[in-house]
Amino acid sequence: xxxxxxxxxxxxxxxxxxTVLESSYGLKAILRGNSLIKGKRWLSWFVFFGLCxxxxxxxxxxxxFAWYGxxxxxxxxxxxxxxxxxxxxxxxxxxxxxxxxxxxxxxPIDKMGLSSQLGGYLGEFEPAFKVDxxxxxxxxxxxx
Numbered sequence: 001x002x003x004x005x006x007x008x009x010x011x012x013x014x015x016x017x018x019t020v021l022e023s024s025y026g027l028k029a030i031l032r033g034n035s036l037i038k039g040k041r042w043l044s045w046f047v048f049f050g051l052c053x054x055x056x057x058x059x060x061x062x063x064x065f066a067w068y069g070x071x072x073x074x075x076x077x078x079x080x081x082x083x084x085x086x087x088x089x090x091x092x093x094x095x096x097x098x099x100x101x102x103x104x105x106x107x108p109i110d111k112m113g114l115s116s117q118l119g120g121y122l123g124e125f126e127p128a129f130k131v132d133x134x135x136x137x138x139x140x141x142x143x144x
Contacts, residue, residue: 017098036101
């Protein structure tokens, strides 16, 4: 059963990452995101609320200066640049929150699936991890 109410936003927010990194989508991804966030709900709300506040500040800055001639044009371009960077930061924050929640629940990260998903982006480069080795957050990795 899907919960409704104020605690639904971060699980929907995490569902986009679950859709990309796991084989679930739609309602199944929302439920998976909600189950991953359990135990780290305050952290997810802090990240979600912080990014929303920054987004609101950029919008207020845009609407405050948008109609002031050349200065307004420069401020508008600055706001577009800031929003673009905020969206990219949001994607990184979602992915990091996903990895932190997976680590909190002691769930393994599917390195083979992630490697095949990102394989088109790697080109000629070798992946930074070995398939047969486990990667744990917070532990230094020994280069072989």
